[in-house]
């Protein structure tokens with residue numbers, strides 16, 4: 576690992592890294608990118624998937640690392656796609672999701688951050704934002720951003736300029752940053 580980083584973010588998704596980096600910079604944590612495909616176990620628990628993913632990431636990069644596993648949970652679909660969000664995005668995409676929902680648009684986005692290093696097999700931090708699915712895709716964001724409207728807003732994540740201060744990712748990373756800051760001061 577390059578000395579200029581406090582830890583790495585392992586993922587195949589550069590968009591997730593870019594946002595995580597911007598968020599952790601506000602907590603004075605320098606995040607490097609370890610681009611790779613991670614093993615994802617089949618489970619209905621994001622936490623179990625995330626825990627396995629960060630242990631797999633540590634076995635590859637052999638340095639302190641976080642991974643993130645996200646899920647979009649739609650109330651009217653009993654929480655679908657949830658842990659299958661990545662697969663569902665690749666197969667039916669936002670158009671497919673919009674066809675599946677009609678009157679009840681309530682949804683939530685959850686981010687699980689899992690940290691692994693030589694001392695911690697995996698340490699989990701969770702962040703959730705409530706919201707709803709938009710009637711149509713709006714804005715040019717990545718992933719589900721054009722169809723997710725956070726609670727209290729009228730615009731989608733893709734249209735909002737302050738996504739990174741209110742997102743599910745900000746909530747999980749804020750918890751991680753507070754914990755990580757204490758570990759660093761104990762180690763010194």
Ligand code: ITT
Pocket residue numbers: 585586587588591611612613643644645646647660661662664665717718719720732742744
């Ligand atoms: P890695 O597992 O390699 O990190 P991934 O893109 O497969 O990357 P996830 O399984 O965590 O990541 O994400 C599930 C899906 O949710 C995937 O399609 C993402 O593009 C999407 N997603 C995650 N966070 C998002 C966000 O903030 N805005 C929009 N879409 C998001």
